[in-house]
Amino acid sequence: MGIARLVLAGLAVLFVLALVVVGAKALFNSLNAKGEEPTSPPVATSPNQNANAPQTLLIRCVAEICPAVFVRIPGGDILQNRDMSKGEEMGFIEPELDVVVGDAGTVEIQVNGQRRPPGEPGSKDTFSVRPGST
Incomplete structure (x- = not known):
């Protein structure tokens, strides 16, 4: 032993x-x-994104933390469900998306190339992206 x-x-x-x-x-x-240090913040893109296709949705975080950013294809896959950091961008090209932003005052949003009006700080913003919507 x-x-x-x-x-x-x-x-x-x-x-x-x-x-x-x-x-x-x-x-x-x-x-x-x-x-090498990255020169710009990472850009999250949807899985089937084509480099030449225009983005139907672009979300840019302008605060230190942008809480609870949720993007999904209606009735389908969840593409993003997380907090974002300052300067981070998420771009998507799917024709239809459902979006929920936990604090609408912390992000800048473009839908089909058109900037959405800024949301109220601290308020939740829920909207859908469809062809031709802004």
């Missing part, structure tokens, strides 16, 4: 050393990586 405990303790020490080596290597590689 004494040897079994020593073997298990030795294996545990080897496992911890292996984790330390892997962690150190990952840290070293991340510090030496030459990554």
